[in-house]
Amino acid sequence: xxxxxxxxxxxxxxxxxxxxxxxxxxxxxxxxxxxxxxxxxxxxxxxxxxxxxxxxxxxxxxxxxxxxxxxxxxxxxxxxxxxxxxxxxxxxxxxxxxxxxxxxxxxxxxxxxxxxxxxxxxxxxxxxxxxxxxxxxxxxxxxxxxxxxxxxxxxxxxxxxxxxxxxxxxxxxxxxxxxxxxxxxxxxxxxxxxxxxxxxxxxxxxxxxxxxxxxxxxxxxxxxxxxxxxxxxxxxxxxxxxxxxxxxxxxxxxxxxxxxxxxxxxxxxxxxxxxxxxxxxxxxxxxxxxxxxxxxxxxxxxxxxxxxxxxxxxxxxxxxxxxxxxxxxxxxxxxxxxxxxxxxxxxxxxxxxxxxxxxxxxxxxxxxxxxxxxxxxxxxxxxxxxxxxxxxxxxxxxxxxxxxxxxxxxxxxxxxxxxx
RNA sequence: GGAGGGCUCGCAUAGUGGCCGAGUGCGGCGGUCUUGAAAACCGCUUCAGGUUUACCCCUGACGUGGGUUCGAAUCCCACGCCCUCCGCCA
Numbered sequence: 001x002x003x004x005x006x007x008x009x010x011x012x013x014x015x016x017x018x019x020x021x022x023x024x025x026x027x028x029x030x031x032x033x034x035x036x037x038x039x040x041x042x043x044x045x046x047x048x049x050x051x052x053x054x055x056x057x058x059x060x061x062x063x064x065x066x067x068x069x070x071x072x073x074x075x076x077x078x079x080x081x082x083x084x085x086x087x088x089x090x091x092x093x094x095x096x097x098x099x100x101x102x103x104x105x106x107x108x109x110x111x112x113x114x115x116x117x118x119x120x121x122x123x124x125x126x127x128x129x130x131x132x133x134x135x136x137x138x139x140x141x142x143x144x145x146x147x148x149x150x151x152x153x154x155x156x157x158x159x160x161x162x163x164x165x166x167x168x169x170x171x172x173x174x175x176x177x178x179x180x181x182x183x184x185x186x187x188x189x190x191x192x193x194x195x196x197x198x199x200x201x202x203x204x205x206x207x208x209x210x211x212x213x214x215x216x217x218x219x220x221x222x223x224x225x226x227x228x229x230x231x232x233x234x235x236x237x238x239x240x241x242x243x244x245x246x247x248x249x250x251x252x253x254x255x256x257x258x259x260x261x262x263x264x265x266x267x268x269x270x271x272x273x274x275x276x277x278x279x280x281x282x283x284x285x286x287x288x289x290x291x292x293x294x295x296x297x298x299x300x301x302x303x304x305x306x307x308x309x310x311x312x313x314x315x316x317x318x319x320x321x322x323x324x325x326x327x328x329x330x331x332x333x334x335x336x337x338x339x340x341x342x343x344x345x346x347x348x349x350x351x352x353x354x355x356x357x358x359x360x361x362x363x364x365x366x367x368x369x370x371x372x373x374x375x376x377x378x379x380x381x382x383x384x385x386x387x388x389x390x391x392x393x394x395x396x397x398x399x400x401x402x403x404x405x406x407x408x409x410x411x412x413x414x415x416x417x418x419x420x
Numbered sequence: 421g422g423a424g425g426g427c428u429c430g431c432a433u434a435g436u437g438g439c440c441g442a443g444u445g446c447g448g449c450g451g452u453c454u455u456g457a458a459a460a461c462c463g464c465u466u467c468a469g470g471u472u473u474a475c476c477c478c479u480g481a482c483g484u485g486g487g488u489u490c491g492a493a494u495c496c497c498a499c500g501c502c503c504u505c506c507g508c509c510a
Contacts, residue, residue: 041470045479052479055491059438066490073490240467242448371449373467 001360002101004034017102020111020322030097037094040087047080099208103357106331110321117321125314127338132400136341137391138270141167143402159274166420171386173413178280178384181307182251192231192252196223200234203362205328215257228252228281229380236285238363240373246366247286254279271387279385285364285376288356293377297353300381301333304349307383310409313396314338316345328357337392348389351381
């Protein structure tokens with residue numbers, strides 16, 4: 001969400017942002033509606049002032065005066081009621097528009113329509129040369145008895161999976177590693193609720209606009225969150241934080257649910273794209289300062305890269321283009337990890353800076369040392385998301401006999417074993 | 421699911437139709453005093469919208485929404501949430 005005042009003062013900047021992000025946003029209508037709301041607000045304020053004035057005169061008036069005051073109050077109330085109703089509907093309409101206002105993207109982001117325009121900005125490691133024919137993760141996991149897809153589908157339907165035996169431990173090891181790395185960096189560990197009310201999803205920016213991608217439990221009027229970010233934003237929402245408590249760093253761990261309707265038929269094999277997965281998410285609330293949030297962006301990205309280096313997984317960091325980054329992002333960097341079976345890098349992490357776009361929706365504010373209240377900046381990045389990363393791990397570290405070499409950083413979580 | 425109690429300024433509370441956007445205590449912030457600290461004393465201490473360079477000023481909010489009234493924290497209705505007990509349950 002953008003401030004209506006900002007839009008009013010930066011019409012062309014906003015228009016341009018909508019254009020490069022490929023989103024439909026009517027700047028002129030929004031500004032006009034904003035002016036209308038302002039006008040109505042002034043009228044309502046005046047009507048209410050008059051109402052008060054009449055009430056105050058009432059006590060000191062004689063019976064005839066009181067009759068007159070009653071009549072004046074009645075006439076004023078009718079006008080006031082009409083204005084109020086119009087103000088409320090206009091406000092609602094304005095908010096609907098503002099919720100679809102694009103954040104202004106970073107000037108360094110490649111301008112383009114989508115993923116194809118993303119640019120690789122750095123790379124770590126080189127894809128391994130196998131001296132045997134490597135299996136893809138599905139074959140490998142099934143060969144070892146580490147996953148059962150077919151039976152899982154009996155329960156959960158398409159894209160379902162069940163991890164078994166060593167894969168269960170390996171998945172937990174990945175999350176434990178992520179939590180430990182983040183804890184060392186003073187992130188507060190939070191296991192967040194995954195049931196989310198509509199407001200929490202509006203606050204994060206997933207609604208309106210991405211309703212199709214989110215599971216909704218109609219009977220209870222709740223959604224299933226697609227990321228711990230929802231829970232973390234929800235927990236911070238509508239609060240004023242003491243500036244001295246910033247930055248707030250959270251490591252949110254949760255199960256994540258995604259309908260994947262837009263990707264029907266894509267990545268249907270194995271663990272690449274599933275409806276339910278486990279993720280440790282980095283989330284930061286910091287001051288409304290573009291330099292500070294830029295530093296945090298770099299740091300969140302570095303933490304994920306560090307984890308991947310520790311896991312000895314070749315990966316690329318990508319600068320996402322304006323068309324790929326989404327409505328609310330200022331800047332987005334994906335990390336794509338090498339998948340031998342696909343002969344390509346696939347997204348395993350996504351690091352985003354939202355400036356105050358999200359904080360404004362969710363009402364995340366802080367009181368500065370001078371007493372002024374500001375909307376905060378928020379950022380998020382994946383630390384570890386399984387089973388996709390698990391699939392990359394077993395594919396990259398498989399050996400000819402079907403065993404999997406365990407990177408040194410994971411061994412402490414697996415009883416010291418070097419091979420599974 | 422059943423029964424009862426409750427929702428007021430960070431916390432605890434006062435306030436049953438105008439003198440209440442709201443008192444008191446605690447906490448927090450600033451100051452006086454002090455070598456420093458504590459104590460004591462003084463002052464400040466919710467958020468949002470409009471207007472404004474700023475100050476000021478105006479308006480709204482006592483869980484939410486409606487109603488009664490010239491006037492509602494206070495009366496009425498509906499809803500939400502919290503707590504306690506019973507039942508069920510990981």
